[in-house]
Amino acid sequence: MNDEGLTAGAVARRLGVAVTTLRTWHQRYDLGPSSHEPGKHRRYTAEDVARLELMQRLTADGVPSGEAARWVRTRNIATALTTRSHANGHAVTSRNGNGHPALDGARDGTRDGGGHNLPLGPASPAARGLGRAAMRLDAESVRQIAADAVRHLGVVGAWDSVLRPVLAAIGERHARTGGLIEVEHLVSGLISDVLGAVARPHGNGRGRVLLACTDEEQHSLPLEALSAALAQANVLCRLLGARVPLPALRAAVRRTGPAAVLLWSHHRRTADPEQLTALSGDRTRPLLLAAAGPGWDLATLPPGVATPRTLREAVELLRAAV
Template sequence: MGDDALSAGAVARRLGVAVTTLRTWHRRYGLGPSRHVPGQHRRYTAQDLDRLEVMLRLTSQGVAPAEAAAWARRSTSSAGFASSSAGSASSPAGLAPLLAGSAPLLTGSAPSPAPSPASPAPSPAGPGGGGQAIPLGPAVPAARGFARAAMRLDAPVMRTILERAVGDWGVVRAWDDVAVPVLVGIGERYQATQRFVEVEHLISRCISEVLGAVPRPRAASPARVLLAAADEEQHTLPLEALAAALAQAGVPTRMLGGRVPPPALDDAITRTGPAAVVLWSQIGETGDAAQLARVREHPHPPLLVAAGGPGWRPRLPAGVAQLTTLAEAVELVCAAVR
């Protein structure tokens, strides 16, 4: 690489890791600088940097460091495996198998009960992470990789991990085992530190992009499912998960999004005649159950009126279903429209 060879500090800044992390990878896994000039510190060549980028990308996806290092060392002999860009991950299929996990409540970023904080292995320190980690408790490798990438603000890796989970498992399990634990964890981290709003926003954005990319069914008739957030409720990510999961089940939906006033919801029901309406409330300030009663008492009420989220108070009106998990929501909605 000639004069373009990089110091450890320059490589650390480029990758968003700590110099101590580079030293550990050098000492334990042989991924160190290869260019040596007498009287000077060793420096990293382009090939060294390629290996380190593979190592970082694979460990971010939950691959054990020793296994990731083995692939990184072999990467330079496999054309196209390593990439110096921040594009999609290039690890071989099956290298980092996604393991089954628990299914948290369908409550977005504030489930009840929330998983207790744990102390996972620390993320690499550096400009993107600062040595911090998102508390996850017991979690699948994909969730841990997603969380580490989030702390580095590495959106391409985040999307790749979640896309792979959706493709391998389906929306329901990817939401339960990857998205929700990380959403809960970053919420806990914010509560404890009043920091990392940028991380939370990027997590939500990446999840929304992946859910929105799930192919929608080509319905022969108009969608008979209406999804909306309660009046003044801005949280819609769980509804996006439900829309994507229903799409995978072959059920088209209409998503009205956040902050839907009751009169507007009345008009939408009148104009579309849905068989199922799901109304979401994340916080108590938006969860006035009178909104649900109003839907139930509509002149042409839907067959299913369902409440999602932890915000509803004081209790649900008669004839309104309480959604607890994403899988249950999919089952109830499918039953109402088929």
């Protein structure tokens, strides 16, 4: 944190809460920014942020806000600061460093072998904020952080540095513990909403790109990101979404005559190369056929199928094709 402290927006992103939550904590519980130079906006110091982190952890663990605020205000935050550990350059409140009974022992959140935070590694502050909001099932903050990221970084930047790392971390934790299905569902629904809200170019429905998940494939979010990213690159597309059976895909290709078709598979089981072979044999064969996603075995794809590996690569490929 720089010497001048953080703005409310920056603190909200770091904590993964809405700015309105910070305002409430300030007005109702006197947990506001302490640095104030006349004529300038107030700034949060490192100590203010440590107080808020403590407040956040206590309320997340079920301590009523009023009691949590009283505890935080009477606590020597300098002690809390010195008991913080530093991981990946980011300060993290130590698990029992606050000494509140509600956070001791059984309430440390590690019963499922998981913990309060997602395994995000060296991630951006916005990704950490999103991860925290996700773990609290705080839908308003998840939506706000995701929408802010798309607004400030564009779809590709937001996907790569904020949304995707959080999705991957949720998947990782789920694979390890079998938990977090509720987090996965909440977050994917909200990310889907935010990507869907990105303005589309006008074009009377004449999209020249068709995007679809393979038969039985439910992981549509990467295609939703692609559709939104193409819109920002001014490319029209049609997104058929999850679980598109081959006859439906062929019918859509016949009826819309796209220049490019991209099929997403996230899992070996849904990656039948026949879906691409059939399209390449049709009279209405698109100029470009692409297979994307970790499900495909590249060695089994029919000749001439393109295989973009990242969102950015896919945008460039499809933009060039149309």
